[in-house]
Amino acid sequence: MTSKKLVGAALAALASFSVLTGCASSDTASSGHAMSSMNAPAPRQGDHNQADITFAQGMIPHHEQAIAMAKLVDGRTRDAKVVDLATRIQKAQDPEIQQLTGLLKGWGVAPSGDHSGHGSMSGMMTEEDLAKLGQAKDAAFDRQWLEMMVKHHEGALMMAKTVLQQGSNAEVKALAQKVIDGQQAEITEMRALLG
Numbered sequence: 001m002t003s004k005k006l007v008g009a010a011l012a013a014l015a016s017f018s019v020l021t022g023c024a025s026s027d028t029a030s031s032g033h034a035m036s037s038m039n040a041p042a043p044r045q046g047d048h049n050q051a052d053i054t055f056a057q058g059m060i061p062h063h064e065q066a067i068a069m070a071k072l073v074d075g076r077t078r079d080a081k082v083v084d085l086a087t088r089i090q091k092a093q094d095p096e097i098q099q100l101t102g103l104l105k106g107w108g109v110a111p112s113g114d115h116s117g118h119g120s121m122s123g124m125m126t127e128e129d130l131a132k133l134g135q136a137k138d139a140a141f142d143r144q145w146l147e148m149m150v151k152h153h154e155g156a157l158m159m160a161k162t163v164l165q166q167g168s169n170a171e172v173k174a175l176a177q178k179v180i181d182g183q184q185a186e187i188t189e190m191r192a193l194l195g
Helices: 002-022 050-071 080-107 127-135 138-166 170-194
Strands: none
Touching: 050 080, 050 127, 050 138, 050 170, 080 138, 080 170, 127 138, 138 170
């Protein structure tokens, strides 16, 4: 009985010590990058900085709006190229939302920052823009949708370029480069469709 109490007390003390010293450790165990950052001094916030957080928190609603715009295509156009592009945008951006959400969760940061309704974010459409787009059909819809999506993608490129310059997280930077490569190609494609 006494040895059980002694072991319990020792475990409780060890747990308390771990909690107290956990704040001072480099947090590499929870970051999933323990091996790659072992020899490098840990940055103040672990393996990310404020630019990485801002990018992730901003790109999630940015991508969500692109997906909402892509979903508007269904039933509003007969242009197979527009339908195909919208499908590819959804397939590319949904996994990126999941990846960014996972990173923020791993950093212990809420997925949404203060973007005041996201209207000030680069390339974001207003509710009015989206409502107007939702009323359009056929060729008028295609033109509006392509013009809006080009603007939207250009906003994402600005955000991605900013985090490449200011961010510190390797996974965020790799994703930002992927966004640049994919969306720049889609902008070229959309401009060609616009003529």
